[in-house]
Amino acid sequence: KAGVTQTPRYLIKTRGQQVTLSCSPISGHRSVSWYQQTPGQGLQFLFEYFSETQRNKGNFPGRFSGRQFSNSRSEMNVSTLELGDSALYLCASSWDPGQTSTDTQYFGPGTRLTVL
Amino acid sequence: AQSVTQPDIHITVSEGASLELRCNYSYGATPYLFWYVQSPGQGLQLLLKYFSGDTLVQGIKGFEAEFKRSQSSFNLRKPSVHWSDAAEYFCAVHPPTISNFGNEKLTFGTGTRLTIIP
Numbered sequence: 001k002a003g004v005t006q007t008p009r010y011l012i013k014t015r016g017q018q019v020t021l022s023c024s025p026i027s028g029h030r031s032v033s034w035y036q037q038t039p040g041q042g043l044q045f046l047f048e049y050f051s052e053t054q055r056n057k058g059n060f061p062g063r064f065s066g067r068q069f070s071n072s073r074s075e076m077n078v079s080t081l082e083l084g085d086s087a088l089y090l091c092a093s094s095w096d097p098g099q100t101s102t103d104t105q106y107f108g109p110g111t112r113l114t115v116l
Numbered sequence: 117a118q119s120v121t122q123p124d125i126h127i128t129v130s131e132g133a134s135l136e137l138r139c140n141y142s143y144g145a146t147p148y149l150f151w152y153v154q155s156p157g158q159g160l161q162l163l164l165k166y167f168s169g170d171t172l173v174q175g176i177k178g179f180e181a182e183f184k185r186s187q188s189s190f191n192l193r194k195p196s197v198h199w200s201d202a203a204e205y206f207c208a209v210h211p212p213t214i215s216n217f218g219n220e221k222l223t224f225g226t227g228t229r230l231t232i233i234p
Contacts, residue, residue, distance in 0.1 A: 004159075006159075033221060033222075035222075042224060042225075042226050042227065043206065043222075043224040043227075045221040045222065045223070048221060056221055058221070090159055090160065092160075092222075104150070104162060104165055105162075105210075105222060106162065107152070107159040107160040107161070107162075108159050109158055109159040110158075110159045112157075
């Protein structure tokens, strides 16, 4: 079974631009979560999508948004990029049985975003 | 709010030596516990996890971890490290949600970077 895939792997943007990152979960997984990883702040949770709905959100400004499609693929968008948005953005998927929630998150390789 | 502490930022061990990476958590109930490893420029790979039951958990690549409720710890161990184990290791917790709208996210520690010397 193929793992979580993320595209693109590397991205360079300038301040003020917007960017869209894509994540394809493991086949059959219904939940997709996004994390930001920076040297200063470590790994921080952005948001989680399940059945095309945002189910949980971390403490990030509204410039960070996302969506999930009916096939569970997810995209995240960052508008009006700032230098501090330079980071590795990781996507994770899980099966999510729902009520018991004993699932495990499996991570993709990440998208390295550099903002100049 | 839940939190995870990895007190060692950087550890250096000799190849063939034993390894223990420390992880302590703070949470109202026993959370689900995970160890992930990240090689440079890569995503996170799951090493092992603890949900319930036997407190000694076996993972991939010869790693194991022991859950100690009294100490709120979930330390990672390996009896003999290999040069390929050099990486960054993250401990993470996940609330034991029983809800369709649970707070289902991972909280990570700050990581421990492992260096192996020949």
